[in-house]
Amino acid sequence: MWAEYKAEIRDSWRILLKPDLPSELMLSTVLNALPGGLFWQDRDSRILGCNLQFADDAGADPIDLIGKTIFDLRPSAMADAYRADDLEVINTGRPKLAIEEPLLLSNGSITWIETDTVPLRDAAGEIVGVLGTYRDISERRRIDDERFRLAIELAAVRRAAMTSMHDALTGLPNRHSLKEKLRNLLATSIKPEERCAVVAIDLDRLKTVNDLYGEAVGDELLRNVAGILSDLAGAREFVARVGGDEFVLALTFESEAVVYRRLGDLISIFERPLMLAEHQVAISVSLGVATTPADGADPDLLVLRADMALNSAKAQGCGRAVRFEPEMERDARDRALLERDLKIAIRADEIVPHFQPIIDLRTGSVVCYEILARWSHDERGQIPPQRFIKIATDTGLIGALTINLLRRACREIAMHCSGAPRIAINIAPVQLRDVTLPQKLLKVLSDCQFPPERLEIEITEDAIVSDVTMAKNILGSLKSVGVRVALDDFGIGYSSLQYLSELPFDALKIDQSFVKSMTDSTNALMIVKSILQIAKNLDLEVIAEGIETQEQALLLRTLGCELGQGFYLGRPSPAFSIANNRDAEEMENSGPLATIAPCSTRRTASPKVRSR
Structure with missing residues (x-):
């Protein structure tokens, strides 16, 4: 800058330098001209x-x-x-x-x-x-600031574009960019015989990892999985993260045998535990596969059909790959229609309770009725409970269904059943994460003037494992007003004994798999005996589930099991038939029973399906 001034001074000096100007005035003029x-x-x-x-x-x-x-x-x-x-x-x-x-x-x-x-x-x-x-x-400065502002805005736009198109945790393309990348891959085939496989991937047991080790370890697991899948993808192939535990892998191939061998290798990788920080984590992956041209050439359609195949793979068990089949699309469409109808049925209170008796094996008297959901569809007839209960659980409808079912059961049992038997209702795992559950249940009891001590809720171990502290608080709130709590399907979980010591249970229900096998399997019989002894030591009531024969009922009574439930002892039935059934039993079985005979409604059939 000083050099510029010197040049300007010289120029000004030449202009102003005149013989008749004094030097001081000349210098002043030059300085002021700068x-x-x-x-x-x-x-x-x-x-x-x-x-x-x-x-x-x-x-x-x-x-x-x-x-x-x-x-x-x-x-x-x-x-x-x-x-x-x-x-x-x-x-x-x-x-x-x-x-x-x-x-x-x-x-x-x-x-x-x-x-x-x-x-x-x-x-x-x-x-x-x-x-x-x-x-x-x-x-x-203004121009520079404007340029800087524009540069900042441009960088922000680029970051926003990057964020909108990529997963923040793994850096992989996200669901938004999946379609465009897949479209580009499909449009740039190098060889005429080259095809594309879209693989929907689900991590089995990610939630368990989060529950056991915390979300930080779960996030590290996702980053590791992203790295494994990225290493598997070739130069033109890619992997995207499209959900919490879901990825999509796009592969190119000429031979289906080759691509399925690659997918088999992928499943094998996750059969071995992964080392994460200080933990060894065991997970598996389920895969759903859709390929071109058999399953379509549109990116959205291929991803949709790969998802359908993935759902089928998960239904069949963990750690497998299933390719798309046309009937999957029909099943998905049918499920969507059934889901729509189920929402309408719950809103219209069309899901009705049936009551299965829980019998005192010593006297034959009914001590409790388990409430089981039944749905008679206008066009399809009776919908199997295992089907609509799963849909209700998956779609968040299970809470409303349970409340409606309990309300109807309280009113119907009071109307049709003499005496004061308890009623038991199943609570789904997702409901035990609802802190308002006690208030919802107690409001129904209050509206129906049904005593809380006559209600028993049944929960399974998987309802507890995600958050033992929350489960303890919710169950404690219900116990404090007299509601009973039973641990269902006891014996098939990993930590049932731990939960018996931590949570306020009144009863446990021996899983029906042991009851069915105990007359033929020494191991099953020993398990039943052990459960009865544990319950006796902890002062817990025991209910044997799935009793289908007189031999099973007599053996359980001999072993000291006081309560039983199963199709031999009584099938689920509407409330209006309860009184007639009880009258028939009283006429047939007066006084202490020498043998346990089936009642008029008892007959061997397939196992029950509950309302959860």
Whole structure:
């Protein structure tokens, strides 16, 4: 900048240099013709002289400025910065150039200037102060700031685009960019015989990992899986993360045998535990496969059909690959229609309770009825409970279904059944994560004037494992008002004994698989005996499920099991038939039973299906 000023001074000097002008006037004219401010000051920052631009910016006459310091003219913070630059030049003897700094003008506004400061020397060469020049760079700063703002905005747009098209955790393409990448892959086949496989991938047991080790380990697992899948993908292939535990892998192939061998290798990788931080994590993957051209050429259709195949794979068990079949699409369409009808049926309170008796094996009397859901569809007839209960659970309808079912059961049992038997209702795992569940159940009991101590809720181990603390709080709230709690399907879980000691159970139900096998299997019989002994030690009531023969009933009674349930003892039936059934039993079985005979409605059939 100083070089520019020197050139400007020379140009001005040539213009103004005239024989009849005194040298002092000539110098003053040159300095005032400069396009910026100019000043010189001593070692203490006292002004020795300046041009008109500097004086105008300071709001004073040039003569009046002589002897003043920068601290007299500028705010202290600004003056300190100027003084620091001056001292650096004085102490080092080197110029300090192109200093961008703010300047307070006489009108109170602030502008930006670029300052050059050089040492001011006397005839002996000693530094006696500084000489400085500056020019206004506000417009340049404005342009630079605008460019910077635009650059920031552009970077933000690019980041937003990156974020919208990629998964933040793994960096993989997300669901939004999957379609475009798949379309590009399908359009760029290198060989005529090349085909594409779209593989929908689900991580089995990711939720268990999160529950056991925390979400940080779960996130690390997802990043590891993303790396494994990315390594499997070739140069033109790719993997995307499309959901919490779901990925899509796009592969190219010429031979189906090759692609299925690759998928077999992928399944094998996840059969071995993965090392994550300090944990060894065991998971598996389920795969659904759709291929071109057999299953379509549209990206959306291929992903949809791969998802249908994945659902089938998960239904068949973990760690397998299933390819799309046309009937899967028909099943999916049928399920969607059934889901729609189920929503309507729940809203219209068309899901009705049936009551299966729980019998005292010593006397034959009914002590409780388990409430089981039944749905008679206008067009399809009776819908199997295992089908509509799963749909209700998957779609979040299970809560409303349970409340409606309990309300009807409370009213119907009071209307049709003499005495005061308990009723038992199943609570789905997802409901035990609803902190408002106790209030919802108790409101129904209050509305129906049904005593809480006559209600028993049945839960399974998988309803507890995700959050034992929450389960303990919810069950504790219900227990405090008299509601009983039973652990269902006891013996088939991994940690049933642990939960018996931690949670406030009143009863446990021996899983029907042991009851069915105990007359033929020594191991099953020993398990039943052990469960009965555990329950006796913990002062818990025991209910044997799935009793289908007299032999099973007699053996359980001999072993000391007090309560039983099963089709031999009584089939689920509507409330209006309960009274008739009980009358028949009382006539047939008066007094303590020497043998346990089937009632009029008992006959061997397939196992029950519950309302959960």
